[in-house]
Amino acid sequence: xxxxxxxxxxxxxxxxxxxxxxxxxxxxxxxxxxxxxxxxxxxxxxxxxxxxxxxxxxxxxxxxxxxxxxxxxxxxxxxxxxxxxxxxxxxxxxxxxxxxxxxxxxxxxxxxxxxxxxxxxxxxxxxxxxxxxxxxxxxxxxxxxxxxxxxxxxxxxxx
Ligand code: IDP
Ligand code: MG
Numbered sequence: 496x497x498x499x500x501x502x503x504x505x506x507x508x509x510x511x512x513x514x515x516x517x518x519x520x521x522x523x524x525x526x527x528x529x530x531x532x533x534x535x536x537x538x539x540x541x542x543x544x545x546x547x548x549x550x551x552x553x554x555x556x557x558x559x560x561x562x563x564x565x566x567x568x569x570x571x572x573x574x575x576x577x578x579x580x581x582x583x584x585x586x587x588x589x590x591x592x593x594x595x596x597x598x599x600x601x602x603x604x605x606x607x608x609x610x611x612x613x614x615x616x617x618x619x620x621x622x623x624x625x626x627x628x629x630x631x632x633x634x635x636x637x638x639x640x641x642x643x644x645x646x647x648x649x650x651x652x653x654x
Contacts, residue, residue: 506564
């Protein structure tokens with residue numbers, strides 16, 4: 496049984512030139528890219544994406560950060576993909592994110608430091624937290640024509 500999950504490489508990932516390294520980690524884990532595009536987010540889509548955080552102190556800076564430059568959207572397919580991608584991404588607060596994770600290896604900021612500065616944690620990547628969230632987020636950001644699902648990776652036969 497496979498599922499599709501959704502990620503966003505946030506503007507800080509592009510500004511820091513880390514997109515290739517991040518995408519490599521996802522590919523290296525055996526996940527299949529089924530959609531990918533670079534866009535400039537508009538405020539209303541970003542607000543809808545992060546609607547669960549409406550009312551929190553960091554909500555406005557979070558939406559502003561997502562709209563502050565180009566982002567890369569990806570849909571990834573495989574077994575247990577939501578869980579695997581969250582594991583590779585690491586904890587929300589970079590200070591606490593484990594070494595070996597994307598956030599643990601490439602970011603270091605804490606909630607306290609973020610509060611003194613931008614008001615939001617810069618942590619490079621968004622990853623859906625459940626199958627249901629992934630479905631909602633993909634329908635928000637992608638059109639049907641964005642998907643190319645009909646191919647196999649050469650290692651797919653071993654899973
Ligand atoms: P997640 O990205 O690990 O799923 P969420 O709790 O869904 O984390 O929060 C969404 C994003 O909002 C985080 O990735 C981070 O950029 C930012 N954020 C979350 N909590 C805080 C906070 O307490 N202070 C500042 N920014 C936060
Ligand atoms: Mg989240």
